[in-house]
Amino acid sequence: MPEPDHRVPVGRRVLLAMAGLGIAGIVAGAKVQGAVGRALGSGLGGYLPGGDRFRIYTITGSFPRIAPDAYRLSVSGLVGRNLALSLADLRSMPKTSLVRDFQCVTGWRVPSVHWAGVRLADVLDAAGVHPGAAALTFDSYDGADTESLTLDQARRPDVIVAYEMLGGPITTAHGGPVRLYVAPMYGYKSLKWLSNVRLVESVVPGFWERNGYSVDAWVGASNGRSDPPIK
Numbered sequence: 001m002p003e004p005d006h007r008v009p010v011g012r013r014v015l016l017a018m019a020g021l022g023i024a025g026i027v028a029g030a031k032v033q034g035a036v037g038r039a040l041g042s043g044l045g046g047y048l049p050g051g052d053r054f055r056i057y058t059i060t061g062s063f064p065r066i067a068p069d070a071y072r073l074s075v076s077g078l079v080g081r082n083l084a085l086s087l088a089d090l091r092s093m094p095k096t097s098l099v100r101d102f103q104c105v106t107g108w109r110v111p112s113v114h115w116a117g118v119r120l121a122d123v124l125d126a127a128g129v130h131p132g133a134a135a136l137t138f139d140s141y142d143g144a145d146t147e148s149l150t151l152d153q154a155r156r157p158d159v160i161v162a163y164e165m166l167g168g169p170i171t172t173a174h175g176g177p178v179r180l181y182v183a184p185m186y187g188y189k190s191l192k193w194l195s196n197v198r199l200v201e202s203v204v205p206g207f208w209e210r211n212g213y214s215v216d217a218w219v220g221a222s223n224g225r226s227d228p229p230i231k
């Protein structure tokens, strides 16, 4: 498994922009606020305002930079055979395109975002899922974020291993070269810089769930939290 070759620090200019937005008040909910506070203490965390109206989130305060040629997606756990899929491997599989609104649980939304990639179901079929598997865990090349889905959720046609977003390759800030995209759920399920998919017996709550967000992330199912307006 290749390590990210280096990290992109988030610059002072952006840090100042974040300070101007009042980062401490942005992520509501005491537990999540605590997590962001810890991330800020070690550099910075939370989000940055993006030109396309996405807010760029990073738990670690940096972005793992992964050369597209070095990228591998590991598929392991309760599978017939382990996989290490390159970007070329993913591109050679049937391509699925989706256009959906992107909704963060804190309240911001980006309408009609174009995504493309491979159905997670196709990746699972390529590995062969053992009968004992009922859930998936996901890891990120950032070494911090994790996520979970049930096997039934993972097999939905609108859950993809995405290599395109906003009409082109996924940028480093947005989790490229490959991120998870879970269309029917809040943004925190769409883990960036996807490194590992592991088939497991039962759901293991991910980073955001351990810090206060619901494991049940269907859009509309959780209370919207409110961010201040983007300036």
Ligand SMILES: Nc1nc2c(c(=O)[nH]1)N[C@H]1C(S)=C(S)[C@@H](COP(=O)(O)O)O[C@H]1N2
Binding pocket: 054, 055, 056, 057, 058, 059, 060, 103, 104, 105, 140, 142, 145, 173, 174, 175, 186, 187, 188, 189, 190, 191, 192, 193
């Ligand atoms: N690795 C990683 N993935 C992540 C996050 C993160 O902090 N780190 N934040 C999540 C949240 S809460 C949201 S709303 C979306 C935001 O996607 P964006 O940073 O491309 O705007 O990414 C999700 N995936």
Ligand SMILES: [Mo]
Binding pocket: 104, 105, 106, 187, 188
């Ligand atoms: Mo989010």
